[in-house]
Amino acid sequence: MTTDPTSLDQAIERCAQEPIQVPGSIQPQGFLLVLDETDLRVLQASENAERWLGVPARALAGQAFAELVGEGFDLRQQLANLPDDEIFPFHIGDARLHQGAPWPAALRVLAHRHDQVLILEFEPHRDSPGNAGKDDYYPLVRAFVSTLHQATRIDELLQQSVRQIKRITGFGRVKAYRFDSEGTGTVLAEDADPGYPSYLGLCFPASDIPRQARELYRINRIRVIEDANYRPSPLVPAANPRTGKALDMSFAALRSVSPVHLQYMRNMGTLASMSLSIVVNDRLWGLVSCHHEQPRPVDFKTRTACELLANVLSLQIEAIESHDSTRQLLDLRQRIVRMLAAMADHDSVSDGLLALPEVMLQFAGATGAAIISAERCDLIGATPPVAQVNALAHWLAQRGGDAVFHTDNVRRDVDELPELARHAAGVLAVAISQIHSHYLLWFRPEQAHTVNWAGRPEKTVAPQGNLNPRHSFERWQEEVRGFSAPWDPLIIEGVQELRGAVLGIVLRKAEEMAQLAGELRRSNKELEAFSYSVSHDLRAPLRHIAGYSELLGEIEGAKLSERGKRFLGHIEDAAQFAGTLVDNLLNFSQMGRSALRLTDVDLNTLIDAIRTELAPDYAGRAVTWEIAELPKVIADPAFINMVLHNLIANAIKYTRGRDPARIEIAAVRHRHEIEFLVRDNGVGFDMAYVDKLFGVFQRLHRMEEFEGTGIGLASVRRIIERHDGRVWAEGRIDQGASFHFTLPLHPTSA
Amino acid sequence: MLKPILLVEDNPRDLELTLLALERSQLANEVIVVRDGADALDYLLRRNAYAERDDGNPAVMLLDLKLPKVDGLEVLKVVRDTAELRSIPIVMLTSSREGPDLRRAYELGVNAYVVKPVEFKEFVTAISDLGMFWAVLNEPPPGSLRLNRRGSN
Numbered sequence: 001m002t003t004d005p006t007s008l009d010q011a012i013e014r015c016a017q018e019p020i021q022v023p024g025s026i027q028p029q030g031f032l033l034v035l036d037e038t039d040l041r042v043l044q045a046s047e048n049a050e051r052w053l054g055v056p057a058r059a060l061a062g063q064a065f066a067e068l069v070g071e072g073f074d075l076r077q078q079l080a081n082l083p084d085d086e087i088f089p090f091h092i093g094d095a096r097l098h099q100g101a102p103w104p105a106a107l108r109v110l111a112h113r114h115d116q117v118l119i120l121e122f123e124p125h126r127d128s129p130g131n132a133g134k135d136d137y138y139p140l141v142r143a144f145v146s147t148l149h150q151a152t153r154i155d156e157l158l159q160q161s162v163r164q165i166k167r168i169t170g171f172g173r174v175k176a177y178r179f180d181s182e183g184t185g186t187v188l189a190e191d192a193d194p195g196y197p198s199y200l201g202l203c204f205p206a207s208d209i210p211r212q213a214r215e216l217y218r219i220n221r222i223r224v225i226e227d228a229n230y231r232p233s234p235l236v237p238a239a240n241p242r243t244g245k246a247l248d249m250s251f252a253a254l255r256s257v258s259p260v261h262l263q264y265m266r267n268m269g270t271l272a273s274m275s276l277s278i279v280v281n282d283r284l285w286g287l288v289s290c291h292h293e294q295p296r297p298v299d300f301k302t303r304t305a306c307e308l309l310a311n312v313l314s315l316q317i318e319a320i321e322s323h324d325s326t327r328q329l330l331d332l333r334q335r336i337v338r339m340l341a342a343m344a345d346h347d348s349v350s351d352g353l354l355a356l357p358e359v360m361l362q363f364a365g366a367t368g369a370a371i372i373s374a375e376r377c378d379l380i381g382a383t384p385p386v387a388q389v390n391a392l393a394h395w396l397a398q399r400g401g402d403a404v405f406h407t408d409n410v411r412r413d414v415d416e417l418p419e420l421a422r423h424a425a426g427v428l429a430v431a432i433s434q435i436h437s438h439y440l441l442w443f444r445p446e447q448a449h450t451v452n453w454a455g456r457p458e459k460t461v462a463p464q465g466n467l468n469p470r471h472s473f474e475r476w477q478e479e480v481r482g483f484s485a486p487w488d489p490l491i492i493e494g495v496q497e498l499r500g501a502v503l504g505i506v507l508r509k510a511e512e513m514a515q516l517a518g519e520l521r522r523s524n525k526e527l528e529a530f531s532y533s534v535s536h537d538l539r540a541p542l543r544h545i546a547g548y549s550e551l552l553g554e555i556e557g558a559k560l561s562e563r564g565k566r567f568l569g570h571i572e573d574a575a576q577f578a579g580t581l582v583d584n585l586l587n588f589s590q591m592g593r594s595a596l597r598l599t600d601v602d603l604n605t606l607i608d609a610i611r612t613e614l615a616p617d618y619a620g621r622a623v624t625w626e627i628a629e630l631p632k633v634i635a636d637p638a639f640i641n642m643v644l645h646n647l648i649a650n651a652i653k654y655t656r657g658r659d660p661a662r663i664e665i666a667a668v669r670h671r672h673e674i675e676f677l678v679r680d681n682g683v684g685f686d687m688a689y690v691d692k693l694f695g696v697f698q699r700l701h702r703m704e705e706f707e708g709t710g711i712g713l714a715s716v717r718r719i720i721e722r723h724d725g726r727v728w729a730e731g732r733i734d735q736g737a738s739f740h741f742t743l744p745l746h747p748t749s750a
Numbered sequence: 751m752l753k754p755i756l757l758v759e760d761n762p763r764d765l766e767l768t769l770l771a772l773e774r775s776q777l778a779n780e781v782i783v784v785r786d787g788a789d790a791l792d793y794l795l796r797r798n799a800y801a802e803r804d805d806g807n808p809a810v811m812l813l814d815l816k817l818p819k820v821d822g823l824e825v826l827k828v829v830r831d832t833a834e835l836r837s838i839p840i841v842m843l844t845s846s847r848e849g850p851d852l853r854r855a856y857e858l859g860v861n862a863y864v865v866k867p868v869e870f871k872e873f874v875t876a877i878s879d880l881g882m883f884w885a886v887l888n889e890p891p892p893g894s895l896r897l898n899r900r901g902s903n
Contacts, residue, residue: 539845539868540761547767547870579868 025232030123158189227295272296366442384423426484444484654682753809775878787820810884
């Protein structure tokens with residue numbers, strides 16, 4: 001015997017290959033005849049038929065069925081009771097055997113059609129020990145069904161069921177277990193007589209029930225073994241003459257079972273067993289497993305009642321589960337809707353989700369989450385460090401494949417990032433862009449837990465390579481490490497749904513942007529037309545006002561009173577100012593439209609020229625200039641000149657009255673850009689209005705204090721933004737101001 | 751005899767101001783005023799009302815861009831397309847530097863383009879300079895003493 005894992009796997013696989021639906025023999029508590037339904041003659045018979053009929057099985061082939069039973073039983077007539085779509089053995093009636101047969105009593109006749117033949121199983125009426133007289137199960141079943149409604153939790157439901165089934169069958173121990181997605185069964189309910197070992201809470205490994213047995217449990221929902229020490233009775237002849245192969249007994253009540261299973265039963269110390277399948281949504285959900293230390297017959301009526309109970313139980317579980325999953329789905333949907341609403345309300349997917357951190361976590365039942373977009377990695381809750389999260393995103397991008405990735409064991413499934421497993425055990429990831437590596441990630445912590453196995457879950461392999469079922473079913477504990485709670489398929493579906501919606505939102509935002517760009521183009525065109533007409537139509541009358549008022553002053557000035565001269569002066573000033581306003585406005589609108597001509601610009605030279613140009617404005621004032629050596633930049637020289645001109649002119653203007661005025665111009669080099677600043681010790685401004693500073697026609701001072709059209713800084717901003725730079729200002733009232741702008745080190749566009 | 755300056759201007763106020771400016775620039779040239787593009791072409795081509803005028807082209811044409819009937823650009827185009835008129839210097843006067851007009855005017859071979867300044871003093875200066883350059887410098891009359899005028903202003 002060996003426990004070498006490879007030979008164990010091979011042995012388990014061999015076990016799963018055993019053709020248990022065609023065992024070629026039956027359990028001997030009844031006998032079986034295979035008939036040709038057209039002529040009702042015998043094709044095959046179980047060897048033990050001789051014990052009942054007094055005729056050797058091999059002599060039965062070809063015999064007319066009518067000669068084997070008493071005259072009171074007309075099979076053709078009884079078969080009329082057998083529904084055409086019935087696949088399970090159906091009790092078509094009771095029959096006495098022919099005169100002179102060794103078995104005088106009536107036998108139940110169960111019939112079913114399968115494998116192209118009619119299969120008849122005969123079994124005696126028997127009372128289960130300790131269950132005498134309970135011939136009518138209807139009141140029991142009715143009571144059971146009515147109590148099932150009160151159970152709202154699955155474990156309560158199972159507990160009631162095992163108690164009831166134990167009452168009906170009289171088995172010494174009845175337990176119900178549930179299979180997880182791996183096939184491991186956990187005992188959730190148990191009712192046992194004193195002296196029976198308890199398995200409540202223990203786990204049975206998936207390999208205890210091989211694949212093909214599981215499938216058989218799914219389609220045939222009851223299996224009885226009355227005595228694990230039975231001697232199987234073979235069919236004679238061995239092959240079904242219709243198919244030339246061994247008879248398929250998938251649905252036969254008497255089907256013989258695998259010797260490995262019988263050994264398993266003997267090892268467990270139970271000689272009789274009955275298994276009822278719990279099938280939910282067409283999947284084998286669990287089993288109700290009844291055991292008895294001694295061999296124990298189970299009458300047809302009892303079996304029928306139990307099957308009914310198991311069916312009702314299955315339906316009830318299905319109802320509870322679907323209720324639960326509906327509720328869960330509803331919660332999930334509500335959270336999706338809230339997240340989507342937030343995303344639609346915010347400028348970006350990230351901002352939307354960050355606004356609802358709790359919902360984001362609850363949605364996936366996670367303790368941490370991350371939102372990864374092109375330029376950002378935002379973390380929520382307990383997550384691995386940013387570097388690890390980014391590495392994971394990179395790993396996901398390399399991996400390609402499905403949009404959704406999930407694991408409940410990072411160490412096992414993401415072995416390229418061993419660090420990650422120190423921070424999280426479960427990861428759920430979904431790509432939310434078809435082009436970029438944008439992801440939503442959720443994290444779950446490790447959930448170390450103990451599994452109580454019913455015996456060490458390794459089976460051993462006999463020298464012939466067959467399985468040797470374990471002998472001990474003593475509790476054996478296993479520590480499970482590295483796993484998080486598994487991701488519910490509903491959550492994974494929800495994540496898919498979220499992904500679809502996010503893609504939709506991103507698409508819609510792109511469309512909105514395109515529409516906005518279109519509108520912008522249109523309104524730019526309108527603005528162009530507008531400024532054209534403004535320049536034309538507004539400038540002419542302004543020119544006339546200015547011209548005539550000046551001429552009036554020249555020609556008639558001597559005749560005017562001082563007041564009249566003053567008024568005339570105001571008219572001239574106003575016309576001139578309006579003219580400047582119109583000109584500046586036109587310049588400003590031009591700035592947005594003319595193409596940038598990027599070239600190397602020497603700012604120090606520009607500044608020198610501007611100072612010379614502005615010299616008349618500060619003539620007679622003490623101005624201390626602190627102009628640093630400025631780096632060369634790549635920009636449109638005419639526009640940058642306008643920026644510096646505006647800022648320097650402002651500095652000169654707003655330091656009026658300072659003695660000395662101090663104007664500093666400097667540059668700070670950053671990683672991707674250069675920042676320039678023009679700082680003065682002038683009147684400054686209230687930071688409360690800093691947002692207005694760069695707006696068109698926004699002025700923070702009264703006209704009498706400081707003249708201006710309110711377009712200068714707006715132009716500065718427009719020019720710098722067209723250069724892909726930023727502008728900002730800092731200042732305090734009477735404490736001076738500083739104006740900053742940046743230019744990228746490597747301009748991308750002209 | 752100096753060649754005349756041909757001024758094409760429809761707006762009476764601009765006309766008055768321009769004439770004042772020309773007067774102040776003390777150019778000796780006669781100023782001939784026409785009020786729209788059609789009259790301008792009639793004058794240049796000696797047609798209709800101007801069929802009987804003395805021959806010879808003006809020293810310079812100050813041409814407003816926006817004119818009734820035939821606009822400045824059309825007049826410009828005809829001048830440049832007509833062999834005997836082609837050499838006339840043309841200065842476009844306009845209220846704005848905006849729009850496609852500027853580009854179009856240069857394409858059509860305008861000699862200069864002046865945006866009328868709002869301030870009257872500047873306007874006078876601009877008109878004087880223009881007149882000086884095209885009416886005087888281009889074909890300097892003997893003994894002209896007014897070449898240094900600009901510096902004295």
